[in-house]
Amino acid sequence: MILRAAAAVFVKDLRTEWRTRVALNALLLFAFSVLILVGYAVGPTRLALEDRPIVNSVLLWIVLFFSAMTGLSRAFVNEEETGTASALRLSAPPAAVFLGKLLGNLALLGVVMALVVPLFLALMSFGIAAPGLFLAILAFGAIGLASASTFIAAIVAKTAAKGALFAVLATPLLLPPLVAAVTGTRIAATEPELAAGLDAVRLLFAFDGIMITASFLLFDAVWRE
Amino acid sequence: MRLVAEKLCRSFGPRKIFGPLSFATSPGRVLGIAGANGSGKTTLVRTLVGLIRPSSGSVWLEDESLPAGRITVRDANGSIGWCAPDLALYAELTPAENLEFFARVAGRPIPREEAERRIAEVGLDPKRLRTIRTRFLSTGQRQRVKLAYAVLGSPAVLFLDEPGSNLDEAGHRAVEEIVAAQRARGSVVLATNDPVELALADERVDL
């Protein structure tokens, strides 16, 4: 029941997004602009060899993080601004709304990552020694970004400042997983052993778990005040 | 099913909007809520449907068939229909897609034909609207879709806040038909300034 309703919310958001493509365009345009800036200013060869893994990891996650900050607040801001939130509140179970929105944000971020990450790797000649670890870090990092963003979006949608507050509230929560993601990415770039980056994966997994659990518990209070 | 409000009050911070109010609806009857612009009709209706938490007092639905005899409106998912100026449907979906969506998230999915039948019931041509997103409808057409949304789940209590706004003569008749049909199913709470609409009410609460 909850899952079916969540799927309906997800499909509805996908359909709306497909017909307007506002969030996707904003996200991609932003990501590509930053990518070009980074590629042009830093490039593949300008860094000392031993600096490359860490600097590239940081840059990659900065691009992804700021892309998330530009696009992922729309999940709820849109519903509140157009006034559709009330009807949704009356009709749908809160847990389904949260899950649907989370899946939507995850899909959006997934599309962005699928395009941006390979481009980044190519543009910066950033080699990955442990692709499995890298993918795991990307996946768990995306879940962390999306879940925190979705919950914070539900909060800021109800304030007057909205966009300005979004980054302020989300950044401190996201710093620990970002640190883990950067560390994990650096390890994936240099160490072919999967085990070397297990700590980072474990950390991201723990953050995702805590974030999603806490969000589910608290979402009703935010959504229906 | 009866809707009961007891000593219901709402204020926003220091500003008192309404209350304390006590009243009840009964099946087959229409409760009118009258009051000038800014008297708090919309806030009262939003409180009654559970979109706003009351500052004090309570509102619930009462019926022998319910396990505890009553449920709060917040848990009454689906027993309530609501049409109001501050209700908006998804602009990027067609009217039928909107109805399908809301039926699905409420756990009672309906097929496309049923959604189109509901749209025809409020006096719109479902075939012509098949490819038209809600954002391209006129305000009056949109109001009719909102009415179709309100009665979508065959609610026990139907809340109509200014249902006749932006409607033409035929639209007003459609509202009257909806109210008449709802009497057979349950009760109506009708908040309005329009004396013609207010004449439909059996009881009245003045704000």
Added chain:
Amino acid sequence: MKVLGSVGKVVLGVGMAVILWAAFLYAHPAESFIGESSRIVFFHVPTAWISALAFLLAAWHSALYLKTRKIERDDAAASAARLGVLFCVLATVTGSLFAKVMWNSYWNWDPRQTSIVLLLLVYGAYLGLRQAIEEPERRATLSAAYALVAFATVPFLMFAVPRMYASLHPDTVINARGKVEMSPDIKLVFFTSMIAFTALFAWMYALDVKATRLVRRLEERADGGHTA
């Protein structure tokens, strides 16, 4: 809520003065610390403890607000968070001074420094959120939810991130700092200071909650309305 009577205030005032004296003139500097740097333990640890206590209180009252919807809980949560930030800044500054003496740099991203600065960011954001919302109930609800999500991630800041960093910079400073067996004179001053700071916090907290409540009531009266 009256925490300290007039006798209590006098005792606390005299006690603080005695602690100040004892910290610098009675207790001996601990071994294995450079110069007199160990004396900061009498102020640094209590402020850090108080900030942890305050954030705990903020989360506690936030949870109770969501449960009971009593706006007084929100006053309490806001005051606790504010004082928590204040003591957190004090702990950061005292810690940083100690770092300068011991490791010759004010800031070196020691795991504890990292987690404390993250805490400051989180609760700074919490206070920012409060300022951005006008309507008291909405402010209370949204900030309570944020405080609780932040609180859920605090263990993360406290334990996981330091471990992450420790793996980056293997075992630099944290062990040197472990509270080695305190000599009796240090122990006496240290625990007296802990008790005195806790009493001071209780007093400040009671005052701040009261002030917050009064400000809210005044705002309500200024608007000429009445709250049910």
